[in-house]
Amino acid sequence: MDIRVAVIGAGSWGTTVAALAARNTPTTLWARRPELAEQITTEHRNGDYLPDHDLPDALVATADLEEAVRDCDVLVMAVPSQGFRGALEDVAEHLRPWVPVVSLTKGLEIGTRMRMSEIVTEVVPGHPVGVLTGPNLAKEILAGHAAAAVMAMDDHNVAQALQGLFRGELFRVYTNEDVVGCELGGVLKNVIAIAAGMADGLGAGDNTRAAVITRGLAEISRLGIALGGEPFTFSGLAGMGDLIATCTSTQSRNRHVGERLGRGESIDEIIAAMNMVAEGVKTSRVVMELAGENGCEMPIAAEVEAVCHEGRTALEAYTGLLKRDSGHELAGVRPDL
């Protein structure tokens, strides 16, 4: 019997994952705007977010939430982090018991500081919850370039059952039981990608980018381990893999924000000019709250937060970073240091 997938949120990534699933199994994509749902179903394209890519004929979209959710066997959430809870609350009344919920969202909720999988457990308790994450820039995947992701769930059997729903000839899906680590890898790399973009915007070189990525990975690992992630997860697809893709790709929205900050534009004008989410901007503040609470040093993330929220310039941020004392490179990551 077919497993029916519902994907909530028809932005770049929700649409792409729905396209992957639709090649394997009946899939319904929920868009909050009826005109976008209509375009996806009838023209097989998403003109707002992925105008240059064809979508599978089998992919059906609707703006009717009940229609999207009531018969689904797997729910996929692709709404950005600050709207995630509200969207899931609306979904909850239509969701059948025990349907697994997979989050694609790479951010933390302001105020509660929660990961999306924690919000799922709070809003729809009892449903198995996991994340699908990794170095997955939407447009590349739709263009047919090979990529790999991780389906992270506590229960390996459920992860294995879900793995096949998204897999394709060119899209490899691995499993991992470390939901916390995989989810935080995706969240934290967005903040570091803003820093990498700032360096590029300031005209720094490849060595600088490599240093930001590597020292960024140390910060991600430090906080990720303090919050319960498995150390090895951060060297996997959800950690290092996603960090490299996001810090180096011209397609990354977070790196793009950083690059423009590096060129001297203000955060407000950059955000106003974008029609897509760059999760690292809001998440940087939450990350620094968590770092403070957990006694984790995160100098790069701290500078990103100061540039995004306190009016510091990208040049001042990098000048500040270069003035810091440099100790052991694995401090806070290796247990004995």
Ligand SMILES: NC(=O)C1=CN([C@@H]2O[C@H](COP(=O)(O)OP(=O)(O)OC[C@H]3O[C@@H](n4cnc5c(N)ncnc54)[C@H](OP(=O)(O)O)[C@@H]3O)[C@@H](O)[C@H]2O)C=CC1
């Ligand atoms: N794009 C990518 O390559 C990847 C993105 N991600 C993550 O996936 C998540 C979604 O990103 P992405 O699809 O790219 O985002 P986009 O900015 O491309 O699209 C956001 C989508 O969410 C909808 N939306 C926004 N707020 C709400 C709300 N409050 N209620 C319901 N729907 C809402 C938007 O609707 P509308 O169009 O009506 O505004 C739009 O369909 C993010 O956390 C991102 O970090 C993860 C991997 C890859």
Ligand SMILES: O=C(CO)COP(=O)(O)O
């Ligand atoms: O998460 C992503 C790639 O894995 C997408 O990154 P951006 O949101 O920066 O575009």
